[in-house]
Amino acid sequence: MCIRDRYHLYALAGKTDVNNNETKQLTLFNASAVPIKKLFIFDGGASGYYGGYYPGGNNSSKVNVKLELANSKENNLGMPMPKGKVRVYKKDKDGAMQFVGEDLIDHTPKDEKVRLYLGDAFDIVGERKQLSQQQVSSRVQKFSYEISIRNHKESAVTVNCVEHSGGDWKITSSSQPFVKKDSHTFEFAAKVPANGETKVTYEIEVRY
DSSP, X not given: OEEEOSSOEEEOSSOOXXXXXXXXXXXXXXXOSOOOEEEEEXXXXXXXBSSSBOOOOXXXXXXXXXXXXXXXXXXXXXXXXXXXXXXXXXXXXXXXXXXXXXXXXXXXXXXXXXXXXXXXXXXXXXXXEEEEEEEOSSSEEEEEEEEEEEEOSSSOEEEEEEEEOOSEEEEEEESSOOEEEETTEEEEEEEEOTTEEEEEEEEEEEEO
C-alpha cells in the first residue's frame, strides 16, 4: 500500500484493508533510540530593512527552545518524512508521558536535519543592545553591539546567538568566535554558567 504526495511515494509496511466509509490510521515508520540535540536560540532579529537585513537597534526577546535530529541511518532513521505535525512528549519522574510541545515540519528527505520549535525558555533571558553607530563614508557604516544572556538554571547552557546583516559586511572585532551561516546570517555560541551571565560584543562594518 502506498500514499503519494506531489513529489514522493511513501510505502507503508505490510498490508491493510480499508472498508467502505472507514477511516483508519496507519503507522508510516517506527524508530527508537534516535539521538536528539536540545538547542537554545536567541535571535535578536533585524529591526529594519535596507536592501536586505541591516543591523538594528536594541532588542529583548525570548530564547527559543528547539530539538534537532538528523534524519540518517546512523540515527535509526534515514527515510523520507512527509510534511505534517510532530508532537513531543517527555516522561515525568513518575514515568507518565507529558506533552511538551508540537511543531510542523516540511517534507524532509533522508540525510537532512529536522528542527522542532517547542516554545520559549522560562529561565533564560536574552538582551541585545546597540552600543555605537558610525558613518564611515557615504556607503559604509560601522556598528557595535552587546548581547547579554542571563541563565537562571542550576546548570550551564550554550545559547546560539543569531545575528543578521545585509550589504557587504565584515566583523572587524568580536569577544568570541562566530560562524557565518549564509550571506545574511552569523552566529555566536555563548556558553553561560549556571545562575550566571555571558556577554558577547562585536563590531561590524557594512557597505551598502
